[in-house]
Amino acid sequence: MTTMKEIAEQTGVSVSTVSLVLNHRDEGRVKAEIAARVRDTAQQLGYQSNPLARSLRTGKTRILGFISEEVATTPYAGGIILGAQDAASQLGYMLLTVNTDGASNESDEIATLKRYGVDGFMYAKMSNRYVDVPDELKDYPLVLVDATDRDGRYPSVEPDEFRIAYDATRRLIDAGCARIAYVGCSEPLIAQNGRMDGYRRALEDAGFAYDETLVANVLNNGPALRAVSDLFDRARPDGVFCFNDARAWYVYECAARRGLTIGRDVSVVGVDNHRVLAETLSPQLTTVELPHYEMGYWAALKLVSLIEPGRDLSGFAAPDTTAVMPPIDAPVPAKIHCTLIEKESVRGDAPDDTLV
Incomplete structure (x- = not known):
C-alpha cells in the first residue's frame, strides 16, 4: 500500500505538504504546480486514503x-x-x-x-x-x-416546472395546434402550480386566450379517465400537454375510443420520459425528461x-x-431546465406506419 511518505519522497516535498494536498487543504498553502505534482504522483502510485484514520484525525467520516x-x-x-x-x-x-x-x-x-x-x-x-x-x-x-x-x-434543487410546461405547450403551438388542453394533477404540488403557470404563459405569449374548459386536473384510474373523456367531449382539443406520461395514457385511450389518431388528429406531450410508458405507447410519446x-x-x-x-x-x-x-x-x-425528447406523438413527427 502506497504511503504519504513514499509520495513525498517521489515528489521531493515534505509529508505534511502531501497531507495538505491529499486532504484538500492545500489552497493558499501549497503552490498549485506542487499540488498538481503531488496528486499526479499519488494517482500513478495507486494511493488510497485510510477512511478510518482520516475520520479520527479530522472528525469527518466522509x-x-x-x-x-x-x-x-x-x-x-x-x-x-x-x-x-x-x-x-x-x-x-x-x-x-x-x-x-x-x-x-x-x-x-x-x-x-x-x-x-x-x-x-x-x-x-x-x-x-x-x-x-x-x-x-x-x-x-x-x-x-x-x-x-x-x-x-x-439549499434545494428541482426541475424548472414552469419551463417544462412552457416548452411542452410551445411545441404543440409550433405543431399548429389551436385548442391545447392541459391534463394536470389535482394534488397541491409545486410541480402542478409551476406547470399550470407555464402552460398559461405559453398560450398567452402565442396570442391564445386561456380557457379553463380545456383543463382537467385529475388523479388516476377510473375518475381520471372519465374526466379526460369529458374533456374530449366538451372541448375537442387538438393538442394535449399532460402533467406526466401516466396521464397521457388517458388521452391515448380517449382518442382511440373516438377514432382519433394520436400524432395526426391529436398531438400529445407528456412529462417524465418514463420508458415503460413513453416507449410502449404507440405512437411513442414525445415527453419532457425529468433530471x-x-x-x-x-x-x-x-x-x-x-x-x-x-x-x-x-x-x-x-x-x-x-x-x-x-x-x-x-x-x-x-x-x-429539462429537455424535451422528440418522439412520435406530435403532429408531423409520426411516420404513417406508427399511427394508431
Whole structure:
C-alpha cells in the first residue's frame, strides 16, 4: 500500500505538504504546480486514503446520508440516487441511503445514519413538493432534492416546472395546434402550480386566450379517465400537454375510443420520459425528461461544498447529462431546465406506419 511518505519522497516535498494536498487543504498553502505534482504522483502510485484514520484525525467520516420517501423504490427516479452516488464517489465520499415510509420510521432512519457519523444529509421527495424539514436534520449540512422548505432556508434543487410546461405547450403551438388542453394533477404540488403557470404563459405569449374548459386536473384510474373523456367531449382539443406520461395514457385511450389518431388528429406531450410508458405507447410519446440524475449529482456537490466550505469545486468536471446542471451557487431553489425528447406523438413527427 502506497504511503504519504513514499509520495513525498517521489515528489521531493515534505509529508505534511502531501497531507495538505491529499486532504484538500492545500489552497493558499501549497503552490498549485506542487499540488498538481503531488496528486499526479499519488494517482500513478495507486494511493488510497485510510477512511478510518482520516475520520479520527479530522472528525469527518466522509459519509453522506441520503433520505428518501419513495425515491429509492420508484423506477427511474432512482436516478437521483445514482447521480448522488457518482458525485459523492468522485469527491471521495461514501453515500448511505435509507428509504422511509412515515414520520416515525423517518426518525428512526435518521438516527441510524447519525450513528454512522454522516457529515451531512440529502433529503429527497417525489413530485417536487413543499416539505417540513425534520428537526433532527436542522443542525446538519442539508440539501433538499425535488423538494423545497417553506421558508427557503435550505439549499434545494428541482426541475424548472414552469419551463417544462412552457416548452411542452410551445411545441404543440409550433405543431399548429389551436385548442391545447392541459391534463394536470389535482394534488397541491409545486410541480402542478409551476406547470399550470407555464402552460398559461405559453398560450398567452402565442396570442391564445386561456380557457379553463380545456383543463382537467385529475388523479388516476377510473375518475381520471372519465374526466379526460369529458374533456374530449366538451372541448375537442387538438393538442394535449399532460402533467406526466401516466396521464397521457388517458388521452391515448380517449382518442382511440373516438377514432382519433394520436400524432395526426391529436398531438400529445407528456412529462417524465418514463420508458415503460413513453416507449410502449404507440405512437411513442414525445415527453419532457425529468433530471433525476442531474438533481442527485448537483445535490451531492452542493452538500460537499457546505461540509467543506474552503474546497474549490468550480473546476470539477461535470458528467455529460441530458440537462445542463445549474452552478453550485445558484439561487434557492436551484432549477434545472429539462429537455424535451422528440418522439412520435406530435403532429408531423409520426411516420404513417406508427399511427394508431
